[in-house]
Amino acid sequence: MVSLSLSQVRALDIQLPPETGAFKQDPAAEIANAQCLICHSVEYVTMQPPMPRPFWKSSIQKMQQKYGAPIPDGQVEQLADYLARNYGLMTNTASAPSTAASSQAPANPTSVAGTTDGLQLATRYGCFGCHNTTQKIVGPAYRDIAAKYKSDADALSKIDLQIHKGGSGKWGPVIMPPFPQMTAAETKVLAEWILGLK
Ligand code: HEC
Ligand code: HEC
Numbered sequence: 001m002v003s004l005s006l007s008q009v010r011a012l013d014i015q016l017p018p019e020t021g022a023f024k025q026d027p028a029a030e031i032a033n034a035q036c037l038i039c040h041s042v043e044y045v046t047m048q049p050p051m052p053r054p055f056w057k058s059s060i061q062k063m064q065q066k067y068g069a070p071i072p073d074g075q076v077e078q079l080a081d082y083l084a085r086n087y088g089l090m091t092n093t094a095s096a097p098s099t100a101a102s103s104q105a106p107a108n109p110t111s112v113a114g115t116t117d118g119l120q121l122a123t124r125y126g127c128f129g130c131h132n133t134t135q136k137i138v139g140p141a142y143r144d145i146a147a148k149y150k151s152d153a154d155a156l157s158k159i160d161l162q163i164h165k166g167g168s169g170k171w172g173p174v175i176m177p178p179f180p181q182m183t184a185a186e187t188k189v190l191a192e193w194i195l196g197l198k
Contacts, residue, residue, distance in 0.1 A: 021134065028082035035071050035079065036063075038132050040119055041197075045087055053084035067123045118193020121186055125179060133197060140171045146197045159191035160184070 023032040023042055036045065051059075057080040063069035064076075071079070122128060130138035140148075149155035161167075164187060166178035182190075 023082075024086040026082060026086055028078055029086075031075055031078055032082055035069065035075065037134050038069070039067065039123060039128050040133060045083065048087065050087065050089050052089045053080055056080050056083035056088065059083075117189050118196075121190050122193070125182065127190075130176070138174060139176055142194045143197050146195050149195060155195055156188065156191045159194065160187045163187045163190060 021042060023029045023036070023045070032045075036042070057076065060069075060071060060076050060079050060083075064071050122131075131140070131142055133142045135141050136144070145159075149158070152158070162170075162176065163179050163182060165180075166176045168175040179187075
């Protein structure tokens with residue numbers, strides 16, 4: 001009995017998945033990695049309390065409808081299954097104490113404070129058409145940009161310039177178009193958001 005409860009305590013200690021930057025291993029994880037890491041990191045999912053399938057399904061639909069996530073309709077059910085299986089009530093209640101179970105029904109899923117304005121601006125201005133947070137597509141990954149500017153005191157103004165004027169030659173021959181319509185306040189939010197990515 002004693003050893004059982006000790007191991008339960010241990011299991012609770014290590015309940016949070018390690019920060020791997022990817023979705024939990026599962027045959028369908030590939031789809032989640034491909035569809036859900038375009039605009040934001042996996043923490044947006046892992047920071048939610050365990051949620052049932054309908055929550056995950058509507059969350060996926062919200063990404064499609066509100067933010068324009070290019071998720072093929074045929075993958076919505078698979079993704080909902082995957083998320084419910086790995087980040088759902090079933091998975092987590094199986095080993096968790098009853099207090100964490102059904103009674104909790106959290107009304108306000110956590111969002112990652114401070115990062116949402118940049119994310120929303122980047123979504124609104126179509127930055128994700130060419131940039132991904134973690135992987136190079138047409139333009140460099142935002143994480144790589146953050147790494148490049150890590151100890152550059154002029155990073156904010158250089159990024160502001162890139163967004164307003166566009167440019168090329170820093171990452172390759174491909175040209176980034178200018179966004180002259182953005183306000184200085186908006187480019188600042190975007191630059192700070194990009195530089196804050198890890
Ligand atoms: C086109 C960009 C985009 C893609 C692709 C995307 N998301 Fe999001 N997601 C957002 C934005 C923007 C927010 C921020 C909303 C906020 O904080 O106000 C967000 C927030 C979230 C949140 C936090 C809670 C909420 O609803 O705001 C969850 C959970 C989430 N996304 C899950 C997913 C999952 C799962 C996928 C893959 C099926 C995905 N996202 C793909 C843009 C995207
Ligand atoms: C049509 C594709 C495209 C779009 C849309 C786009 N970018 Fe880029 N972006 C690029 C390319 C290509 C580069 C690399 C340019 C270079 O080599 O100098 C780049 C580079 C960058 C850099 C790095 C600048 C540097 O000094 O190293 C930042 C920051 C950036 N983009 C932010 C954004 C933001 C924010 C948006 C949305 C407002 C955006 N991009 C939209 C293609 C794009």
